Amino acid sequence: MVIFIFMESIRQKKITTLIQEKMAEIFRREISGQTRLISVSQVRISPDLRLAKIYLSIFPVENKEQIFLHIANRSTYYKNLLARCIRNQLRGIPELDFRLDNSLDNLENVDRELRGEGENPIKS
Structure with missing residues (x-):
């Protein structure tokens, strides 16, 4: 068996x-003056430097799916903004694939469970 590690x-x-x-x-420029x-x-x-997966954390949590979909649907717009910023450092601009990073939400859930505020099946 051969295992490849990249x-x-x-x-x-x-x-x-x-x-x-x-x-x-x-993103800092785009949302200046907003409460998120x-x-x-x-x-x-x-x-091959052709695809960049960009993981985003969005606060507040209430409308994060809507905000994320808005960003993901405008990936070409953000690619053009990025191209203006790094055109002298990078020849080809990769395609942007936005992903929602839920790791902080998971940490918050674990913290809530440890404090005893969540549903604990063992407490019955």
Whole structure:
């Protein structure tokens, strides 16, 4: 049995850092004056540098699915904004695939359960 482990190259790491910083700036500009926060929690780029998966955390939680769908439907718009920012550093701009990062929600649920505020099947 052969197991392949894919490691990010140094170039991939540099590009993911660059994209994460620039997308965070773009979202900061886009939502200035509004009462929500969109953070870029992680970026993963394919080995051929053609696809970037961008994981977003959205606060407040109430309308996050609507906000996420709005962002995902405008991925071409955000790709163009990103291209303006990094056109001198990167020849080809990857396609942007936005994903919703639920890790903070999961941590909040675990914390609530540990405090005894959630439904605990063991307490019966």
